[in-house]
Amino acid sequence: MSEESGRSYTVLIVDDNEIDCLTYQRYLSQDNLMTYEYLQAETVEDGLKLLSNQKPDCILLDYNLPDADGLEFIREASETYDILPIVMLTGQGNEEVIIQALTSGAMDYISKSKVSKDNLCRTVNKVIEKGELLHQLKEREEEKDKLIVELKKALSQVKQLSGLLPICAQCKKVRDDSGYWEQVEVYIRSHSELEFSHGICPDCIKLLYPDLNMD
Numbered sequence: 001m002s003e004e005s006g007r008s009y010t011v012l013i014v015d016d017n018e019i020d021c022l023t024y025q026r027y028l029s030q031d032n033l034m035t036y037e038y039l040q041a042e043t044v045e046d047g048l049k050l051l052s053n054q055k056p057d058c059i060l061l062d063y064n065l066p067d068a069d070g071l072e073f074i075r076e077a078s079e080t081y082d083i084l085p086i087v088m089l090t091g092q093g094n095e096e097v098i099i100q101a102l103t104s105g106a107m108d109y110i111s112k113s114k115v116s117k118d119n120l121c122r123t124v125n126k127v128i129e130k131g132e133l134l135h136q137l138k139e140r141e142e143e144k145d146k147l148i149v150e151l152k153k154a155l156s157q158v159k160q161l162s163g164l165l166p167i168c169a170q171c172k173k174v175r176d177d178s179g180y181w182e183q184v185e186v187y188i189r190s191h192s193e194l195e196f197s198h199g200i201c202p203d204c205i206k207l208l209y210p211d212l213n214m215d
Contacts, residue, residue: 009128012039012056014047014073015089016066020112024060027117033125044068048076057128059086061106063097071097074104082138085131087123089115107131 011028013021021040028036039054041047044067051059063070070088077084088101088109098109107127110119165187166175173181189195200208 008035008037009057010039010054011036011124012041012047012050012054012059014041014044014059014065014070015062016042017062020062020089023115024120027115027120028124030117031121031125033121034128042066044070044073044076047073051077052080057085057131058124059084060124061086061088062112063088063090063094063101071100071104074101074106078105083131083134085127087127 011024013024015021015024025036025038039050039056041050042065044065047059047061050056061070061073065073070090074084074086074088077086084105084107086101086106086108088098088106089112090097090101090109091112094111101109107130108123110123167173167184168181172184174184174187175181176187
């Protein structure tokens with residue numbers, strides 16, 4: 001995930017403080033590993049609208065927002081999205097908020113008083129990598145679940161013979177469920193995926209062709 005790959009990662013900033021938003025963008029523009037594009041919202045409502053239309057690789061989420069707190073953003077987003085690449089930005093001394101954010105689905109946090117170029121870039125890098133890994137694991141789980149469904153469907157279509165089958169002791173015909181007698185190979189073919197190829201066994205060859213030398 002380096003700049004050499006040519007990919008630009010999208011960061012959604014949900015914060016009503018314009019100075020803080022510009023600071024985050026300035027720090028991230030100095031990242032040596034990744035390049036970024038930015039989406040910005042000042043409220044929980046606007047942030048959720050952007051999230052529903054975009055797929056940001058990372059979300060920088062302020063705790064104090066005009067219409068609700070950052071935890072409400074996480075709660076509402078988690079109802080729709082399993083993976084939330086969120087970095088919660090909190091004031092100093094908000095340990096309880098940090099715990100609630102992490103247990104609700106945020107991937108990391110930074111105290112606003114300690115935001116620097118190095119720790120912001122490092123944290124955003126880590127969250128993006130973790131988000132991509134989780135998406136890959138989810139896709140593999142979905143592929144596995146799809147394969148299991150297909151296998152179950154295929155197994156349900158396999159015909160199997162079981163139970164007691166009436167068979168004539170003389171001609172060896174069998175009686176089907178409707179009471180009709182038919183050749184055993186006809187019955188088996190209609191009740192399974194088995195196909196017959198015909199030949200003559202050694203005992204029948206001796207019976208039908210007694211003059212044929214089998215030695």
